[in-house]
Amino acid sequence: MVVCKMNRVLFGSKELTQYYRTMREKIFEYKLYRAYQLEENSQFISMTFFNFYRYKKNLKTGKISAYYFNLKSNKWCKARLNEAIYHFARFSSLPDLMPLKNHNMLMGMIDMMLPKLQKFVDYDKRYSTYDRLAWRMNRLGTSTVNKALQRLILKYAQLNNQLAGHSKYITKFIWQHFIDKSVFSYLIRIKGFTTYFYFSDYIYIHNHLEKVKRVEKEYLNLLPLLKHFPAKHWGDPNLFSFDYWTNECAIRELNRIAKIHIPGMTKKQWRWLKKQSPKFIAQWSGQELSGLVECGIQEKIPVCVKIFVMRSSDSFDTFGTQKMRIIRLFILHMLNVWQEQGFRALQHYLKNVATQVIDVADYWRAIGYRGGIPQSWERIVERSNAWHRQYLLEQQQAQDEEHQAQLALQWESPIMVWEEANVLVTALNNGKALFDEGQIMRHCIFSYAHRCAEGKYLAFSVIERDENQIEIARSTLGIYRDIHHTWEIEQHRGVCNGYISQKLMKIGKKFCQQLNLLSTSNH
Incomplete structure (x- = not known):
């Protein structure tokens, strides 16, 4: 007896069989197995992925727009770029491209596309409860079916063993036709370089390029601070004024719109911050600056030392009223290393000195000011090491005594x-x-x-x-x-x-x- 394939039960249940067949039907109806189409003419360049997502660049204006296919209206709709807390912005309706790290780009698009198709199977009413109870009933869920649909798309897209190669080709196309090096340079200067660079961040910077150029012209080294504010405030001519950053009421308003907490500053601290290099500004995210500003050192301090002191502000806060003096001794020691051993030795020293600062802070919590403050950082470290050795000795002795008592x-x-x-x-x-x-x-x-x-x-x-x-x-x-x-x-x-x-x-x-x-x- 021959059983009709359409009557076969798949994945162990009639519900999942219906789910699979409906989803499969829509994949072929909308030709969602077409992996990508790259088009170029005299007016625009476009990239379309799985007939579902599209990026389009206007060659006249250079503006880049993103679109997604609306299954309800059967029309292409423009994707909205939404502000994000830890990023510039993200598209809510389509996956983001990562032009420096794109090996799983096509798979990510399939993963985001399949849930959109679930509207055709009325997932919320028919399958959400089914999935929730699947593990209790010892049965498969829709996630297993989605993996089968994923393999189906890859098969008809002829991508099974060539995902990395196709991703590289798409990445090359993006860099050749969509990314302007000057705009990308602004992105790197504002956000810092990372291989996890999102295409949406690039589009965001491109959309607000005039504001970025204005800030660059007036406050070149403060460009990295823009990442802490929504773009609608980048055009504010007073964004980096004294009043905004030193007035108590203005600081409260600034913190309302900023993505970080900005501490109240004196005019001296704000003047000092505005003079710092972009590398230091890029690392600053609201840390207290009084230790660096008030340390009283007139010599040039390497940027890497300033960044270390800023990042270690919590450890230096342990010293309370003696904080400025301790920071001064530390910086003088770093300057001595730099002058006597060179910059490379200084960088190597800074990589390993963090634990030393933490150990000194622990020593200070235990001994405090009653031990006095030596005249150099080296002497402080010597005292700290001696205290730690004595503490470990006493701790080991106490443990040995407890151990012997338990044995007895x-x-x-x-x-x-x-x-x-x-x-x-x-x-x-x-x-x-x-x-x-x-x-x-x-x-x-x-x-x-x-x-x-x-x-x-x-x-x-x-x-x-x-x-x-x-x-x-x-x-x-x-x-x-x-x-x-x-x-x-x-x-x-x-x-x-x-x-x-x-x-x-x-x-x-x-x-x-x-x-x-x-x-x-x-x-």
């Missing part, structure tokens, strides 16, 4: 030795016995020493031997006394807290019963 603990066990069916149960009635058991079995039974000494816990070594008295299994039995003064098994574990045989489990329960019988008879 002893307690009584109602049953010292008990044997049943070639299984020997032996009481662990002192700290040394518990420690040895923990070492042999590689678990934490030694941590129960105090509970055992208090009479709230008992531990036993359980060894099973064969007829020739050769050990074949070993476990540790832990028994606690409940609120009714009855002994109950808390744990019965093998090596490394592993599982044990049913035989040893039964022996453990029987031994616990004997323990309770003995306790009852004694009472």
Whole structure:
């Protein structure tokens, strides 16, 4: 008997069969298997992906627009570029391109496209509950079907083994026809270079290019600060004025629109910040600047040192009223390294000095000003290292004393030795016995020493031997006394807290019963 393919049940359920066939039908109806189409004429250049997403560049104006195919109206709709907190902006209706890291670009588009097609199967009403209960009912969900649809699209798009190659070709097309190097340069100067560069960020900068150029003309080194404000404020001529950054009321208004918290500044601090290099400005995200501004050093300080001090502001805050003095000593030490050993040695030193600053801050929390402040950073570090060595020595000594005290603990066990069916149960009635058991079995039974000494816990070594008295299994039995003064098994574990045989489990329960019988008879 031949079964019609259309009547076959797929994925183990009729619901998923209907889901698959409806989605498959729409994929072929809208030709969503057409991976990409690159077009170029005298008026515009466009990239269309899966007949669902499109980027278009007007050659006359250079403006780039993004579109998505609206399944409800069967028309192309312009995608809206929305402001984002941690980025410039993102498209809500289509996936973002990453022209420097695009190996999974086409797969990402398929992943975002399939949920859009779910409107044809009425997913929210028919399948959301089905998916939620899938794992309980031990059945497949729509995610499995989507993977099959993904493979279907890749098959008809003829992309199965060539995704990386096609992605590289598309990336090359984007750089040749869509990206202007001068606009990209602005993006890098404002946001900083990263391989995770989004095409939407580039479009955002391009859309507000005139505002960016105005800021560049008036405040060249402050360009990186633009990333902390929505573009609608970039055209404000007072955005970087004294009044905005030093007036208390203006600061509150500035913080309302900014993506970071901007601290109140004195005019001296704002003048100092405006003179800093773009590299320093790019790293600043609202940190307190008084330590750098008020340190009183007239010599030129390398930018990398300023950035380190700024990033370590929380550690330097530990020094309280002596913060300025400590920062001054640190910077003078860095200048000495720079002058005597060179810039490369300074950079290497800064990579490893962060833990040193944290250690000094820990030392200061413990000792404080009563230890006095030496005249150099080297002497502070020496004192810090000496304090840490002494602290570790005292800590180790305390741990050794505690360890020895635990080893010396002893307690009584109602049953010292008990044997049943070639299984020997032996009481662990002192700290040394518990420690040895923990070492042999590689678990934490030694941590129960105090509970055992208090009479709230008992531990036993359980060894099973064969007829020739050769050990074949070993476990540790832990028994606690409940609120009714009855002994109950808390744990019965093998090596490394592993599982044990049913035989040893039964022996453990029987031994616990004997323990309770003995306790009852004694009472």
